[in-house]
Amino acid sequence: MANNLVGRFPPSIANLTNLYQLDIRYNELTGPIPSNVRGLQNLKILSLSNNLLFGTLPSCLFHHPNLTELDLSNNQFTGQMVDFQENSWLSELTLPYNQLHGPIPKSISTLRNLAVLDLSSNNLSGIVEPNMFLNLTTLENLLLSDNSLLRRTSDNNGNISFHNLSYLQLTYCGIKEFPDFLRNSKNLEVLQLSKNNIQRILSWFTSMALDSLRYLNLSHNSLSSMIQFQPTWKSLLGLGFQWNQLRGTLPLSICNLEALRVVDLSNNKLSGAIPQCFGHFSRELMVLNLKNNDLQGSIAMTFATSSKLRNLDFIGNHLEGSLPRSLANCEYLEVLDIGNNNINDTFPVWLENLKELQVLILKSNRFFGPIGDILKTGNHFGKLKVIDISNNEFSGSLPTRLLNSLRIVLKGLEIELPAILTTLTSIDVSNNSFSGEIPQVIGNLVVPKLLNLSHNRFFGHIPPTLLNLACLLQSNPGRDSKSAYIAHITCILKSITESTRGANPSGSPI
Numbered sequence: 001m002a003n004n005l006v007g008r009f010p011p012s013i014a015n016l017t018n019l020y021q022l023d024i025r026y027n028e029l030t031g032p033i034p035s036n037v038r039g040l041q042n043l044k045i046l047s048l049s050n051n052l053l054f055g056t057l058p059s060c061l062f063h064h065p066n067l068t069e070l071d072l073s074n075n076q077f078t079g080q081m082v083d084f085q086e087n088s089w090l091s092e093l094t095l096p097y098n099q100l101h102g103p104i105p106k107s108i109s110t111l112r113n114l115a116v117l118d119l120s121s122n123n124l125s126g127i128v129e130p131n132m133f134l135n136l137t138t139l140e141n142l143l144l145s146d147n148s149l150l151r152r153t154s155d156n157n158g159n160i161s162f163h164n165l166s167y168l169q170l171t172y173c174g175i176k177e178f179p180d181f182l183r184n185s186k187n188l189e190v191l192q193l194s195k196n197n198i199q200r201i202l203s204w205f206t207s208m209a210l211d212s213l214r215y216l217n218l219s220h221n222s223l224s225s226m227i228q229f230q231p232t233w234k235s236l237l238g239l240g241f242q243w244n245q246l247r248g249t250l251p252l253s254i255c256n257l258e259a260l261r262v263v264d265l266s267n268n269k270l271s272g273a274i275p276q277c278f279g280h281f282s283r284e285l286m287v288l289n290l291k292n293n294d295l296q297g298s299i300a301m302t303f304a305t306s307s308k309l310r311n312l313d314f315i316g317n318h319l320e321g322s323l324p325r326s327l328a329n330c331e332y333l334e335v336l337d338i339g340n341n342n343i344n345d346t347f348p349v350w351l352e353n354l355k356e357l358q359v360l361i362l363k364s365n366r367f368f369g370p371i372g373d374i375l376k377t378g379n380h381f382g383k384l385k386v387i388d389i390s391n392n393e394f395s396g397s398l399p400t401r402l403l404n405s406l407r408i409v410l411k412g413l414e415i416e417l418p419a420i421l422t423t424l425t426s427i428d429v430s431n432n433s434f435s436g437e438i439p440q441v442i443g444n445l446v447v448p449k450l451l452n453l454s455h456n457r458f459f460g461h462i463p464p465t466l467l468n469l470a471c472l473l474q475s476n477p478g479r480d481s482k483s484a485y486i487a488h489i490t491c492i493l494k495s496i497t498e499s500t501r502g503a504n505p506s507g508s509p510i
Contacts, residue, residue: 005029009053014039021045022381023073029080033058040186042066049073049094065089073097073118083107092116096143099123104149108253109135118143120169125149129183133162140164145192163187166212171195178205187212194240195220206231219243219264226251238262242289246270250295255281266313272318273297279326280304289338292316305329315339315361323348330354337361339388347371349396352381359386363428370396388428390452395433398453426450438463
């Protein structure tokens with residue numbers, strides 16, 4: 001596998017009649033699979049995934065007497081799946097990310113040894129009846145996502161159950177309610193039902209003793225309430241309810257899930273206060289995303305000293321008060337976004353020792369006061385790449401010590417710039433009350449994706465180093481991306497000029 005093989009699939013492989021396993025994944029083989037592979041009577045494992053193979057699937061692969069594993073994923077196969085041989089030993093069938101169409105053959109129900117079935121991301125169509133999988137008692141992984149398959153609303157068969165099922169992925173399958181066959185699935189580990197039209201979380205589901213469940217994704221559905229969400233799943237690591245229509249308060253039952261690493265309830269209509277326990281209920285929590293809801297009140301959370309939190313996103317709510325000082329305990333925090341709220345506080349200089357912090361978004365709040373005077377050393381925010389403190393009430397001089405942490409001096413511009421473009425910074429301090437002269441240090445920054453200093457009270461001359469950024473970029477005008485940066489910086493400079501000219505006490509041109 002992964003040997004940089006190119007060209008057509010070699011038909012001479014059919015001469016290897018004693019071949020047991022053929023694995024040529026992750027290459028650039030093209031063309032169809034030759035029909036003479038039927039001569040490989042001893043073949044048990046065939047792995048051709050991640051190539052450029054095309055054409056229809058040879059029927060001999062579905063009639064092979066000894067084949068146990070067939071992986072043709074991530075190719076360009078077309079046509080329909082053919083019927084399977086009734087006495088097939090096939091245990092793993094993975095065909096995702098192709099262009100197969102038509103229905104799933106009913107003969108799939110004869111594959112009594114099948115443990116893994118992955119037909120996701122094709123163009124399959126037709127109606128999927130749960131009875132089709134009734135005899136697949138050994139099935140562990142079932143993935144049918146991203147097809148045009150239709151599933152009956154009700155299973156209408158209380159005898160259907162998959163006791164061994166551990167991974168179920170039915171994303172974008174038109175499902176309107178939880179599949180009934182999950183009632184007896186005691187070993188379920190991953191449940192992916194996103195991008196459907198599920199409207200209710202049924203009590204029978206959340207009351208199940210699913211000690212094995214690790215990931216639950218119900219995002220992009222039509223859920224409206226979490227009242228019945230009272231799970232006791234002690235092993236749950238990931239919980240995704242984003243992009244629904246959830247209303248009401250955040251359920252305290254989440255705080256009983258002590259192993260959670262990711263909680264995403266963003267883009268809903270949840271209201272009320274954030275429960276205090278959300279800051280310390282799980283020592284493993286890495287992502288807490290509550291953005292774009294209607295949450296209110298102060299952030300009364302207490303973050304534990306052992307917190308592993310990396311991403312905290314509360315943007316787009318109605319939160320107020322000050323930031324909890326216990327955020328300084330989150331030593332692994334990389335992203336802090338609390339923009340578009342009503343937070344009333346000074347700049348959180350006490351976050352300065354968070355060595356992993358890369359993104360700091362405080363925009364559109366009620367932060368106030370100076371920043372430069374409270375930064376005493378140059379060791380602040382060492383990994384910061386994006387800072388947006390726009391639309392607040394900050395005042396005083398622009399904090400050059402903070403900007404120093406973003407500095408990357410341009411040396412050997414023509415050689416290094418292509419690589420630099422992938423790690424550019426973003427700085428937005430617009431719509432505040434910063435005053436004084438624009439610091440010279442800004443000109444030493446790597447050319448940012450966004451540099452916005454507009455609508456402040458700066459005066460004096462625009463630093464020549466800032467103007468040189470655009471001039472340096474013009475040294476190679478053939479790059480469209482550089483031209484775009486030039487245009488953007490020029491626009492921002494014009495905005496700075498127009499917004500600060502009235503505040504210039506000396507009358508010097510800006």
